[in-house]
Amino acid sequence: MSGFKIAVLPGDGIGPEVVKQGVKVLETIGKLFHHGFEIQFGLIGGAALDEKGVPLPDETWELCQKADAILLGAVGGPKWDDLPSHMRPEKALLKLREGLKLFANIRPVKFYPNLAFSSPLKENLLKGVDLVIVRELTGGLYFGKPKGRFEENGKVYAVDTMYYTYEEIERIAKVAFELARNRKKKVTSVDKANVLETSRLWREVVQKVASRYPDITLEHMYVDNCAMQLVKNPAQFDVILTENTFGxxxxxxxxxxxxxxxxxxxxxLGEGLKGLYEPIHGSAPDIAGMNIANPLGTILSVALLLRYSLRLEKEANAIEDAVEKVIADGFMTKDLYLNNPSAKKLVSTEEMGDIVVEYVKREYHREE
Ligand SMILES: NC(=O)c1ccc[n+]([C@@H]2O[C@H](COP(=O)([O-])OP(=O)(O)OC[C@H]3O[C@@H](n4cnc5c(N)ncnc54)[C@H](O)[C@@H]3O)[C@@H](O)[C@H]2O)c1
Structure with a gap:
């Protein structure tokens, strides 16, 4: 029995509700596949501010440092909006990413046929959409120096600096090419090399990294064109590699x-296997505590945690297959259900977690 330490940080708003469902699914995988998951909970964000007076208490930071992987709900909410910036719940997330040197943000985007109705795009454009965005997370415009507001000769001006080193580009490019190897073997590197010096270096380095991956097709695309292509023909993409702001x-x-x-x-993700996994949504204070939030983004984050940090591909696939079947069978939370002709049963957050657990078990026993 393999032992893995998982830090679970439910956070604020709908965070605890959706994370509870993710943990249910994780525990089910542990039992079925005989893995010992040592799950430990920590406070973060507004919940931590209320109890400990800081958004990222030392205990939580230590828990995350020791963990093999971290599962997070979401942080923030109107209750803490007026706090100074260093005390805001979001600060905890930035500290975690920075402290753990998590430079690669990976966001898979997949189309489920039964959800065509909920998409703003026409169904014929959606078929076959299965892409992943690899975004550089700790460099570029958001962190480059000089940065700030200055005054000179009576004139006020503000500066942000887009800054990238060769090594920063090389390490994120490697993440994209490695991912593409297990997918459709295509990387689209997105930049603005016709205007930006950082983009010219980006292109040069990505090209060099690509030479070590002869099995992967590389294409370069300007960011303005990519924004257009994503709505015109999203199915053309496999792995999109890009810097922080564009990403x-x-x-x-x-x-x-x-x-x-x-x-x-x-x-x-960072250099090692440790990673931070979370749904892309926020704490949704408007629906918090109502048991109507969609937990699938969190449950699918558990699948990514198993795949990238624990190297448990079969187990990750078991969750993703179960979610696909649940949606195909028409079980939907309110956000997916309303006016959707493919929806068969409206389910709560808790029920959705239970249904995914049942589907994971069913598929596992069928394959046994
Ligand atoms: N990573 C994070 O923790 C993170 C990310 C974004 C926003 N936030 C914080 O969350 C708070 C709310 O932000 P926001 O309203 O801009 O974004 P949000 O993602 O929380 O909500 C946007 C809209 O989507 C809906 N929604 C979000 N997740 C849903 C789910 N799982 N199921 C069904 N509906 C869902 C909400 O009800 C809302 O109508 C703010 O305090 C913000 O700072 C946190």
Whole structure:
């Protein structure tokens, strides 16, 4: 029996509700596949502020340092909106990403036929959409120096600096090429090399990394064109590799393709196997405590955790297959159900977690 330490940080709003379902599924996988998952809970965000006075208490930081992987719900909410920036719940997330050096953000975007109705795109454009965005997370415009607001000769100006080193580009490019190896073997590197010096270096380094992966097709695309192609022909993409700011914008654009923000998982990875896994949505204070939130983004984040941090591919596939079948059979939370002709049964957050657990078990016993 393999032993893995998993830190679970439910956070705020719907965080605890959706994380509870993710943990149910994780425990089911542990029992079926005989893995010892040592699950330990920690406080983060507003919940931590209320109890400990800081958004990331030392105990939580230590828990995360010792863990093989971290599962997070979401942080934030109106209750803590007026706090100074260093005390805000979101600060905890930034500290975790920075402290654990999680430089690669991975967001898979997959189309489920029964959710076509919820997507703003026409169904014929959605068929076959199965892409993943690899976004550089700790460099570029958000962190480059100089940064700030300055005054000179009576004039006020503000500066943000887009800064990338060769090594920062090389390590994120490797993540993208490694991912493509187990997928459709295509990397689209997105930049603005016609204008930006960082993009020219980006292109040069990505090209060099590509030469070590002769089995992968590399194409370069300008970010403005990519934004257009994502709505015109999203099925053309396999792995999209891009820097921090471009990735921030493109991944939100790509997210709407699947119909509900509640469906999408994400992984943030560093040099080693340790990763932080969370649904892409926030704490949704408008529906918190109502047992109607969609937990599938969190459950699919558990699948990513098993795949990337624990190297348990079969187990990750078991969850993804179960989710696909649950949706195909028409079980839907409110966000997916409303006006959807493919929906058969409206289910609560808790019920959705239980149904996924049942489907995981059913599929496992069928294959035994
Ligand atoms: N990573 C994070 O923890 C994270 C990310 C984004 C926002 N936030 C925080 O969350 C709070 C709310 O932010 P927001 O309203 O802009 O974004 P949000 O993602 O929380 O909600 C946007 C809309 O989507 C709906 N929604 C979100 N997740 C859902 C789910 N699983 N099922 C069904 N519906 C869902 C919400 O009800 C809301 O109408 C803010 O405090 C923000 O700072 C946290």
């Amino acid at each position: 921030d914008i493109l991944s939100d654009e790509a997210a709407v393709i699947t119909g509900s923000i509640g469906m999408l998982p994400s992984a943030s």
